[in-house]
Amino acid sequence: xxxxxxxxxxxxxxxxxxxxxxxxxxxxxxxxxxxxxxxxxxxxxxxxxxxxxxxxxxxxxxxxxxxxxxxxxxxxxxxxxxxxxxxxxxxxxxxxxxxxxxxxxxxxxxxxxxx
Amino acid sequence: xxxxxxxxxxxxxxxxxxxxxxxxxxxxxxxxxxxxxxxxxxxxxxxxxxxxxxxxxxxxxxxxxxxxxxxxxxxxxxxxxxxxxxxxxxxxxxxxxxxxxxxxxxxxxxxxxxxxxxxxxxxxxxxxxxxxxxxxxxxxxxxxxxxxxxxxxxxxxxxxxxxxxxxxxxxxxxxxxxxxxxxxxxxxxxxxxxxxxxxxxxxxxxxxxxxxxxxxxxxxxxxxxxxxxxxxxxxxxxxxxxxxxxxxxxxxxxxxxxxxxxxxxxxxxxxxxxxxxxxxxxxxxxxxxxxxxxxxxxxxxxxxxxxxxxxxxxxxxxxxxxxxxxxxxxxxxxxxxxxxxxxxxxxxxxxxxxxxxxxxxxxxxxxxxxxxxxxxxxxxxxxxxxxxxxxxxxxxxxxxxxxxxxxxxxxxxxxxxxxxxxxxxxxxxxxxxxxxxxxxxxxxxxxxxxxxxxxxxxxxxxxxxxxxxxxxxxxxxxxxxxxxxxxxxxxxxxxxxxx
Numbered sequence: 001x002x003x004x005x006x007x008x009x010x011x012x013x014x015x016x017x018x019x020x021x022x023x024x025x026x027x028x029x030x031x032x033x034x035x036x037x038x039x040x041x042x043x044x045x046x047x048x049x050x051x052x053x054x055x056x057x058x059x060x061x062x063x064x065x066x067x068x069x070x071x072x073x074x075x076x077x078x079x080x081x082x083x084x085x086x087x088x089x090x091x092x093x094x095x096x097x098x099x100x101x102x103x104x105x106x107x108x109x110x111x112x113x114x115x
Numbered sequence: 116x117x118x119x120x121x122x123x124x125x126x127x128x129x130x131x132x133x134x135x136x137x138x139x140x141x142x143x144x145x146x147x148x149x150x151x152x153x154x155x156x157x158x159x160x161x162x163x164x165x166x167x168x169x170x171x172x173x174x175x176x177x178x179x180x181x182x183x184x185x186x187x188x189x190x191x192x193x194x195x196x197x198x199x200x201x202x203x204x205x206x207x208x209x210x211x212x213x214x215x216x217x218x219x220x221x222x223x224x225x226x227x228x229x230x231x232x233x234x235x236x237x238x239x240x241x242x243x244x245x246x247x248x249x250x251x252x253x254x255x256x257x258x259x260x261x262x263x264x265x266x267x268x269x270x271x272x273x274x275x276x277x278x279x280x281x282x283x284x285x286x287x288x289x290x291x292x293x294x295x296x297x298x299x300x301x302x303x304x305x306x307x308x309x310x311x312x313x314x315x316x317x318x319x320x321x322x323x324x325x326x327x328x329x330x331x332x333x334x335x336x337x338x339x340x341x342x343x344x345x346x347x348x349x350x351x352x353x354x355x356x357x358x359x360x361x362x363x364x365x366x367x368x369x370x371x372x373x374x375x376x377x378x379x380x381x382x383x384x385x386x387x388x389x390x391x392x393x394x395x396x397x398x399x400x401x402x403x404x405x406x407x408x409x410x411x412x413x414x415x416x417x418x419x420x421x422x423x424x425x426x427x428x429x430x431x432x433x434x435x436x437x438x439x440x441x442x443x444x445x446x447x448x449x450x451x452x453x454x455x456x457x458x459x460x461x462x463x464x465x466x467x468x469x470x471x472x473x474x475x476x477x478x479x480x481x482x483x484x485x486x487x488x489x490x491x492x493x494x495x496x497x498x499x500x501x502x503x504x505x506x507x508x509x510x511x512x513x514x515x516x517x518x519x520x521x522x523x524x525x526x527x528x529x530x531x532x533x534x535x536x537x538x539x540x541x542x543x544x545x546x547x548x549x550x551x552x553x554x555x556x557x558x559x560x561x562x563x564x565x566x567x568x569x570x571x572x573x574x575x576x577x578x579x580x581x582x583x584x585x586x587x588x589x590x591x592x593x594x595x596x597x598x599x600x601x602x603x604x605x606x607x608x609x610x611x612x613x614x
Contacts, residue, residue, distance in 0.1 A: 016286075020279065028275075032282050039289040046297030073296065076245055080289055083252045087285075090256060091278055094263055098271040110272040 005045045012038035025095045025105040029088065036084040040077045047073030119165065120174040120187040122158045123197050123236035127151060127204075131229035141220050148208040148225040155232065156201030159194070166194040169594060171608035173242070181242075181609050182303035188242035188609055191595035192442060196239045196369060199449045202577070203361045204232055206570035210457050211354040213567050214464055219264050219352070227264070228358065231257035235362045239369060242609055244292055244302045247370060251288065251334070255281055258363055261355050262347060273347035280343040284333035291326040294319065305609035308377045308602055324379040324386050328371070328393070335367030337427060338396040341420045345404065348416040349469075353460020356412065360419050361453040365445065368426050372441065375430060376599040383433050391431025395525045398424030402532040411459045411469040411544060414536055415452070418495075421529055422448045428526060429510055432517045438596035440509035443588060447494070447502040447581060454491045454574035458484065461571065462544060466553045471540065475549035483568065485545045487575050492537035494578045497530050502581035505589065 012034050019031030047070055055068035099105050130151030137143040166172055172189040175181055189197070208228065215224055234254025241247050259281075263274040296302055298319060299310040314320050333340040344364070348356055371390075379386055401420030408414045426448065429441025461484055462477065463469055478485040494501035497508075507530060514523040559567065581588055598604060 020283065025275070028279055032279065032286075035283065035286045036289070039286045039293065042290050043293030043296065046293045048297065072302075073293075076292075076296070079245070079249065083249070087252070087256060087259075087282060090259055091282070094259070094271070094274055094278060097263070097266060098275060101266065101268050101271055107275070110275065 001049050002045060005041060005049070009038050009041050009045065012041065023107045025099065025107065028107070029091055029095060032091065033084075033088060036080070036088075040080055043073050043076055043080070047076075117174065119158075119162055120172050120189050120240050121176070123155065123162070123200075123240055124233055126154050126158060127229040127233035127236065130154075131226040131233065134226040134229060135223070138221075138223070138226075141217065144220060144225045145208075145212045148229065149205070149212070151229055152201070152204035152208045155204050155236070156198075159197040159201040162189055163194045163198050166191055167591070169598065169604075171598075171605060173608050182301050182306040185246050186242040186303060186305070186609055187240045188305070188605065189240055190605060190608075191591070191598050192369070192372070193239045195442065195446060195591070195595065196365075197236060199446065200232060200235055200239070200362065202574075203358065203449065203453055206453065206457065206574060207354050207358045207361075209570045210357070210460070210567075214460055215352065215354055216265075222264055224261070224264060227257050227261050230254075231261065231358065231362070235366055238366050242304050244295070244304055244307065246302075248285070248288055248292060251285065251366070251370075254363070254366065255285070258359065262351050262359075264355075265351065267350070270350040273350040276343045277347035280333055280340070284330045284340075287326050287333075288330035291323050291330060294323050294326075298323070303609065304373070304377055305606040309606055309610070311378050312381060314381075320379075321382060321385065324375075324382075325389070327374055327379070328386070328390065331367045331371040331374070332393065333367075334364070335371060335427070336364045336397075336420050336423050337393050338400050338420075338424075341397070341401070341423075344420060345413065345417045348419065349410070349412045353412070353456055353463060356416065357453045357456035357460065360416070360456055361449045364419060364423055365426075365449060368423060368445070371427065372430055372438075372599070375433075376438070377602045377605060380433075380602070387431050387433040390427055391519065391522060394424045394428040394431045395522050396424075397421065397427065398529040399525055402529045402536070405536050406532060406539075409471045409543075411462065411471060411474070411540055412456070413469070414540060415455050415459060418533065418536060419452065421533065422452065422495075424529070425507065425510060425526065428522060429513065431522070432513050432519060434513055434517055435593070435596045435600050436516060437510065437513035438599055439589065439593045440506060440513050442592040442595050443502075443509055444506040446588065446592070447506040447578070450574050450577050450581070451491050451495050451503065454571055454578070455488070455495065457571050457574070458488045458491065461567070464557055465555055467556045468553070471543035473550065473553065474544045475547045476545075476552075478545040484571075487568070487571050488545065489541060490575050491578060492541060494582070496534040496537050498534075500582045500585075502578050502585070502588075505582060505585040509589065509592075 016031045016035035019027045050069050052067050052069040055071055130147055133147045134144045166189055174187045176185045231254050234250050237250035238247055259278055262277055263270055299307050301307055336344040398421045405414050405417040426441050426444050429437040494503040497503040511523055511526055
């Protein structure tokens with residue numbers, strides 16, 4: 001399982017970085033999305049893939065009979081998904097505004113503005 | 116005392132919410148922003164007085180014992196950063212009351228500014244790695260909006276670069292956090308430091324450390340990842356640039372200092388050596404890029420990069436004296452740089468341009484403003500007896516003691532080129548006769564002009580005072596550096612006897 005996920009993460013990173021280096025703004029934002037998915041999966045995998053019960057002790061128990069699954073990576077990923085959702089939404093609006101103001105979605109044309 | 120560490124986060128949040136409630140009244144928003152800024156400074160002073168003798172203030176949020184809950188930790192470095200945030204908040208909000216245009220205020224300039232301050236303060240007080248990431252995102256999203264607010268074409272184009280590169284840096288940071296959690300099973304910085312010491316020499320650890328260098332390097336504007344900075348910083352109004360230059364890159368630098376003194380201090384030969392090389396190249400490329408610019412605001416913005424190089428140089432040398440220099444330089448550069456941007460904003464307010472070719476003769480017209488600029492510019496270049504001299508002197512002394520001749524040579528050369536850039540601005544904008552006289556865009560009465568200049572006068576006085584009282588400042592920075600070099604005290608303060 002780790003191997004498959006490692007390959008998936010690698011593909012997500014490679015695809016994300018490739019798209020970020022394109023000149024098109026929409027491809028840039030899709031690239032950013034792939035990159036954050038890659039990071040989320042990385043946390044999930046690095047945190048340890050384990051088949052186990054919920055880490056909840058029943059009343060009276062003082063230790064886990066079987067090693068439970070670690071809930072923390074999931075909490076971290078949830079937080080980062082929420083954050084990247086907000087950031088992506090903002091970036092989309094920003095790119096749309098830029099497209100409307102400048103009339104192009106080519107990053108190279110934006111460079112001309114700064115001279 | 117117990118709730119003190121959380122106040123720097125709550126106060127700006129409350130101010131931002133009040134500002135949003137008062138969104139119809141510009142006057143009320145200005146008042147709220149000013150009062151909140153004063154409160155931020157007062158809390159910072161309280162915290163400073165508690166921590167200045169070396170006490171580390173710790174608060175476990177929600178009473179969850181460290182390392183399980185989120186811990187807020189304030190040591191001497193954090194407390195001095197909070198103090199600087201307070202000073203900056205007052206100056207920038209007072210300046211914005213005059214110079215911020217109405218549409219921007221109506222679209223929420225003040226609430227955004229306060230939320231940015233909350234994010235910055237949060238990053239300075241947190242003792243939890245993932246929480247640091249969250250604060251980074253808070254301040255980033257506020258800064259995205261502040262940068263794009265107004266929607267001019269140049270601003271939008273600059274914002275895209277800023278957004279894209281900062282999101283890349285966040286993704287790297289997040290991936291680093293994930294791997295570190297996989298290795299250590301904790302995110303509490305003190306416990307991480309404790310666990311990581313056992314893993315020294317592990318190749319994976321070095322890789323994670325390099326990922327953190329990349330992530331914070333992008334945010335701090337280090338070589339070779341600074342290209343977003345010259346593209347975006349000179350585009351928004353002067354108050355926003357002043358705030359960004361004072362705080363945003365410095366949060367990146369602060370996080371780097373925190374991580375590489377507390378957690379990744381296991382392999383200084385390689386990691387800190389790498390940081391040192393980066394520092395030298397950062398200084399050099401920043402100052403050379405600035406030398407080729409002919410716009411006041413752009414020169415200052417590109418110079419941020421070279422100053423980041425100086426700050427990081429101390430971390431790269433990694434001795435107590437070098438870190439003392441780093442902290443001294445941080446204090447100095449935050450005040451001086453903000454001041455220079457505000458002065459540039461004042462020039463633009465008078466004449467409507469930043470271009471060195473169009474401006475001229477300001478010394479004759481506005482001697483007061485010119486003197487303020489001259490003092491700050493000379494301090495930035497490192498002319499004694501101003502604060503910049505002592506900060507650079509400490510760093511270079513540390514470099515000589517560590518026998519890193521090359522970095523000392525680079526630092527001295529860059530210092531000369533800084534002087535060149537500053538005298539260029541001085542002679543073009545203030546000294547040479549105006550090519551064609553530009554009319555005053557916003558004529559102000561003498562009294563009003565003085566009030567407008569108050570923040571800049573305040574910062575200039577602080578610069579001079581930092582130079583005159585360099586002894587006590589140096590002693591404080593030295594103790595803060597000692598605290599950083601001996602992370603056991605930090606670990607013990609957070610984890611108590613459980614470490």
